Amino acid sequence: MVGGMQIRTPACGPGRPGRPRSAAADTAILAATREALVELGWSKLTLGDVATRAGVAKTTLYRRWAGKNELVVDAVAELFGELELPDRGSLAADIEGVVLQFAAILARPEAKSGLMAAVAESTRDDALRERIRASIVDPQKDLVLEGRARAQARGELPAETDPAEAARTVDLIFDVVAGAVVHRTLVSAEPADEEWVRGFTRVLLQGLSPASAAPGPSDSPGTSDHSPGPSGD
Amino acid sequence: MVGGMQIRTPACGPGRPGRPRSAAADTAILAATREALVELGWSKLTLGDVATRAGVAKTTLYRRWAGKNELVVDAVAELFGELELPDRGSLAADIEGVVLQFAAILARPEAKSGLMAAVAESTRDDALRERIRASIVDPQKDLVLEGRARAQARGELPAETDPAEAARTVDLIFDVVAGAVVHRTLVSAEPADEEWVRGFTRVLLQGLSPASAAPGPSDSPGTSDHSPGPSGD
Amino acid sequence: MVGGMQIRTPACGPGRPGRPRSAAADTAILAATREALVELGWSKLTLGDVATRAGVAKTTLYRRWAGKNELVVDAVAELFGELELPDRGSLAADIEGVVLQFAAILARPEAKSGLMAAVAESTRDDALRERIRASIVDPQKDLVLEGRARAQARGELPAETDPAEAARTVDLIFDVVAGAVVHRTLVSAEPADEEWVRGFTRVLLQGLSPASAAPGPSDSPGTSDHSPGPSGD
Amino acid sequence: MVGGMQIRTPACGPGRPGRPRSAAADTAILAATREALVELGWSKLTLGDVATRAGVAKTTLYRRWAGKNELVVDAVAELFGELELPDRGSLAADIEGVVLQFAAILARPEAKSGLMAAVAESTRDDALRERIRASIVDPQKDLVLEGRARAQARGELPAETDPAEAARTVDLIFDVVAGAVVHRTLVSAEPADEEWVRGFTRVLLQGLSPASAAPGPSDSPGTSDHSPGPSGD
């Protein structure tokens, strides 16, 4: 599922003595966590309540997760596991597609409440940040890598020459894409809908400068002369 | 200072009878809040501890703020009040300057811990989101507006024709800039230093597409949509 | 009330700042403790339940008592505070009277459950033993002293000459009297009723040996140390 | 050993199917129980800890005893099994001897902690009281009976005429003796040493009244005229 979920993997081998852990409990607990996130939000979510919802004892919960943070990260990570990168034929379309998927997940209240709170906590908890990275961030970054490879195969992007520079750029792209969607959704509290995603993709690919104002995908090509372009600051 | 800070302005007129509130208390409380944020982080910050640090009774604190969320927002808002937009001569330089300032503030632990947690809470509290917007977000957005006006005066950007479209674009830019810095700082947990800011500004102004890969923002490419260029991921 | 009840007497002076403790809470808590002892016994008594019964928060309870042991000792001590030593005209009658009172208190289930458990705990807790001594044992021992003084005034007992020896004897008497009643009530689980108390008093005053088997305590035997008599087992 | 120890005797016949119970386990468990009583006392003794000390699974423990109470009673009963009544030549000497033995056992921490707690629990648990009676109390009472028979054979005590009255007297003696030692040891927390036992035996045999003030075993006989005797209340 997520990996590294257990507070400490107790020698998970099958020949281990004693009663094995209930596999159904994990599923029920994570589902209950998401349900509680929707109803109560992060700050009012309590582990006792999650345990009750999951039909599980509180101790079972503490046996498997170190605390609220770790539990919520795992619960939210399952949401982001749904992200895919279907081939839509062009870099712009691929970006729009995956950004819309990301935005759709982030629009769900359990993701909103849980993810940002976990990130906030991770500023003071290196292990938590690593957990978030491993179970949520890195899989997303893999999509960026896949999209770049696809665009390079299509000839839309050049093959990178300097691997270190390439890695830096991927990180940059990822921060811009994910950050913009998150900020739009959480801080501005406006939907990252198709129209916004089109505008965002245009800026991402072509930038703000009028010099680079090629017609966006929603414009009718050839009329770019009198379209003002993505003006801004 | 921040505005709307008090939980309910108790008929703030100067001729009001009774002992006036201690102005020093506000200052001490907000400073103590930031101090506690640095030492403890959001989740372990308690109002009782803040009151003790500020040399103030807990009731004094509750008399002025509705709760932890509101208090922290006000404490963090003072940090962002330092943001300015000095004229550095070009749009790119202005952007780099303000983004670096923003990144410097966000690098401080009290901002990291406090801001994201407050944003997470605001997903379930409209009043809190409005407070964040009024005291933190809108002043920042004003900087974007100011920068755009300055760039238009310099001729770097065209004057907008459609005010609604212009507003949408400002919002988009703001989400991209703020979101990228926040994501870089908090999620990727890497410093948004000068090198990163340069790369980010280039992407923001010119985009990823090789089409826009001209060396300067005033350059007029358009020669080839598919010729490989230096930028891109 | 009992003395030393509070976990730490918080400078009980009247001019002390802050909200004063509710005096009614103490009364309600101790009554609730006895009620719970009757219904549940020591081992199933929980502080949370006592708090609920008393209409008081659990924290209020912990603020005033260090734990279950101390609380129960104070609750039981109030029962033994009822003991008196009315003058019934003779040493034997005085003894019978006070022993019957003691037995009546010890017959109550809250005393049975609570006292012995507290004593058992006190074998590993010096502070608890001291508390028991101060609030339960010493007041009872004072009755023994008073009874002896009264008997000496009546001429039934000679005035003591060696104070140390006198103190040892008082301790011995007390252990015999209290121990016998406790053992009868708790271990043998038989009522210490009037008949038993008469028999016990006779043994206490005259002993088992036939030599002392004269009808009244003022009788002067001494004829033979070893001649068999009517009493004895 | 103790009798009725098993929670349910599982058809103890030798031809019984399945793996037989480990005989060593019982010994190890009871010894571990006493060890834990010494180290932790009753209230902090846990069955899991006992199982660990005994090198036995918790389930093995529950298979044989119903709970903590029963286990501790059996563990303590083994201590009191050591009691004997050697013939010391006189009733007084016999009493002193057995009381000293009893006091020595009761001075051991595992007896102190365990016995009184079990007695306290037995006030609300008839089966437990019966178990205590059968395995601890009745064997002790048998010693009283034996001592009386011996004293009667010596002529120190008359033969009883009314069997019911005789039984009542034995019970009384037993409550007085055991109760006094227990109270001395646990409540007064003073050692029931030889000196105390001499004083106690004198009171038991001769009573408090000066009329019956024969010289005690530690007194020099013949000087009883000016010795005040066992004064007290």
Place this chain on the structure above:
DNA sequence: GCTTAACCGAGACGGTACGTCAAGTCTTGTT
């Protein structure tokens, strides 16, 4: 200079959730 109303500190109050622990049961695989 005397009210008077609102402030302030201290701290007890009824609650809620925490994270831990023990009791006692159940499920494995092994002896």
Place this chain on the structure above:
DNA sequence: AACAAGACTTGACGTACCGTCTCGGTTAAGC
């Protein structure tokens, strides 16, 4: 069938903070 191991449910533990309240004692402004 008893055993060791250990996961399970249940529920109490004692702690920490919550947000409210009740005190006694300060300040100022305004009469």
